[in-house]
Amino acid sequence: MPLIPMPLTVPPPSVTTPANNLLARIAERIGEQYVLTEPKEIALYLREERGLYDGRTPAVVKPGTTEEVAFIVAACAEAGMPIVPQGGNTGLVGGQMPFGQLLLSLARLDRIRQVDPVDMTMTVEAGCILDSIHRVAEDVDCLFPLHIASQGSCRIGGNLATNAGGTAVLRYGNARELVLGLEVVLADGRIWNGLKRLRKNNAGYDLKQLFLGTEGTLGIITAAVLKLFPRPVQRVTAFAAVPDPAAALALMRRLRAQAGDALTTFELMASFGLETVLKHMPGTVRPLAGRHPWYVLAELSAPTRAFDLGSLIEQVLVESSESGEVDDATIASSESQAAALWRLREDMSEAQKHEGGSIKHDVSVPVSRVPDFLTRALAAVEAEMPDVRPCPFGHVGDGNIHFNLSQPAGMAKADFLARWAGFNRIVHDIVIEMDGSIAAEHGIGRLKREELAHYADPVALELMEQLKNALDPAGLLNPGKVIAGRGGDDI
Template sequence: MNPFLDQCRAAIGAAHLLTDAADMAGYLTDWRRRYTGRALAVARPATTAELAALVRLCVQHRVPIVPQGGNTGLVLGSVPDDSGSALILSTARLNRIRAIDPVNNTMTVEAGCILQRIQEAAAEAGRLFPLSLAAEGSCTIGGNLATNAGGTAVLRYGNTRELCLGLEVVTADGEVWDGLRGLRKDNTGYDLRDLFIGAEGTLGVITAAVLKLYPQPQAQLTALAALRTPEDALRLLSLAQDKCGAGLTGFELMSDFSLRLVTKHFPQMRLPFPQAYPQYVLLELSDSESEKHANGVLEGLITDALEQDIIQDAVVASSIAQSKALWQLREHIPLAQAEEGKNVKHDVSVPISRIGEFIRATDALLQQQFPGCRMVTFGHLGDGNLHYNVSAPEGEPADAFIQRQEPVNRVVHDSVHRFGGSISAEHGIGALKRDEIRRYKTAVELQMMRAVKQALDPLGLMNPGKIL
């Protein structure tokens, strides 16, 4: 028998320590099914105290720890390596909503809560939790915090970091830091909260959080606009910000090829225009006054955009069903890519003002080196975040093209760097981009990151091999 595993069983109950290969399988493979690691076991604690006890056992026995939420990440941040030495700490059973304070506009939740459940609980209390992304039916808030997830509403509400007021964390030595303060002002020293948000479980395990809530909007309207170029999309963004102010909550850019993939692989979906256009923008407008007021603002925006020759056509959803249908076009782009075959994904950000220039320059560089490659360009234009993905040329097997991932990455990431951008906007670094960041971060920046890691995790047990 293994003394470490026996002690883990005693700490959380034998039924919640998985060691059988079949039981562990779903925890070992990443969401894109590109990589499968190995683990000593999967532990599923039900309380913060149980999780802390497991961390202390790992410290005692020098067992590496891989925290895992919904395992929906895209950069190999939540799966173990192939050594088989790590314990996966699943937060799936830490899934309680502890408190909702509608007057303070806060909700205290455990890390294993599914994002969609948090959205629903907020709505039941007459409030809005605005974080929204494609995986919201399976991702957990702990994972969202660990990666500082973005999503479609960053333009108005910010990344997950901006939506969190306090944290509860099990540290790398098994202590519990209770920072669950629902305060918007707390200027009492170093901001420990922000150290753990975005750290991908490399400094400690987030077990609970105090989240910001907002009043429910009186109306939410969706429109799809057709345009000629990304530069026109930037002109539309400026006009929309002038006309709508903080009411502009979503602004998504989608290339024609992106949506052609959707209609190819999901033929039940149709674009609501009689002809194709090079670019499309999906806008969402939230209004605190009334639906009538929101309609007036949106109609005025579209009229001005047409008169100024910024957009070529537009449709406004007249029902919730139509709004969902427009958003489904956007949300099905990654699914359509998967149906088309393996592709090289990039989650990048560049200054908003340079997005059009970046797309044009990088498209040209890729065509020079990989003739016929097809760019699937879409993303959150309003906050400068593009999912700039590259698919194989027509007729070339996707499995063959994916072998050229490294030189494709080099072209894209070097271009991002030249434009003053980041090679990871919202997905994190994980193991996939760990070596890449060394090319683009300064020695001083990397050394400060290593110093933080050494201070908070001196044994190097927390999610080893990720970020650094």
């Protein structure tokens, strides 16, 4: 079975009489305008960001309440119709794509149910756009710290279903660490109300962990209680050139030793990535004189002015320069300068598209082993294809590297992408040998399902299958994602 999908071009399935009956029941409950069947209406829901999959569905249904979601799930269970839940359709591993199943969009569940700056919580529905949650938190002088590149269009339900990471994991943790409670529709249509706002709750199993990061395969998240944090009153952003990843790690250790939890972000990027952004993204500006092999973007933030973060980071950069860990550096003197430095990191994936085909690996290793991983992985892929153009970057502060490979100049894109499975084996073998993960923050979805089966501990796979069979015995929730099972792939 191939490890890299190619775009599907199968025409949309015809809507059978049983499916027509099911859709008529759903339309009667949620309104005909929220049951989409015309190809032009559903096209935007059926193609994902990387263009690896073209989905198929008899309809897109758009419930507006948790009760309507429950009705749809119960009706589908009765009819034996599999369901694929979808938030903002920003996933990168095909987890949100239907292949003949009914597509359930959560976009209309977009209400903020409660904000409590005393409890430091916000209760939100799954369809809330992440940026909107940020703004509501700021209105009550708080912070919701999940920040990812797609935050202007991704929805919180999808973020939680995939356990999204982002740029602030070093300080605040992954999405699952930002949740106190959940509301979930189960595979039979029952609603589990676990919307507790409690910081301490040991009354039985922590059921929310069954649904966070499981990509809608065990239940459909419809609402969540999110943790809020004090809003920073200081934020300092620095951009530094370093000779190699080992020097970057040494710089991070200095910053953490002196700044503690104020070290919020620590990103690493290779020279090729920066040059690609400067070449293709209008308005970007070279931050330092000359070219350097590696760069670091670091940010400190604090909700207090008890100490001066600007002076602290300046002193650390001076010390690191004297020790040979930093070749050059700049500190943003305004919010606009900080935004300009962030663009150099955030635009990297978009800029890489202009260089042709890209084989992507979202991996993690223990933080201490990041330099060793990069040394070995770069040597291995260049031995396999001497003209390949590696573009590694990512959240080195938490061990997550996006080990992307751009096609050699002049090579046909299709010929390069056909080598994806071989490069997977090269890179992922090194990751697993280093006690790492082949899916750091994007999830498994459909793209990495066979890779998970290849590498995962057999006992772990058996436990996953037992959980799936216990919570979704008919295999109707997002079938064919994460693990193979009942419900099939294409129908």
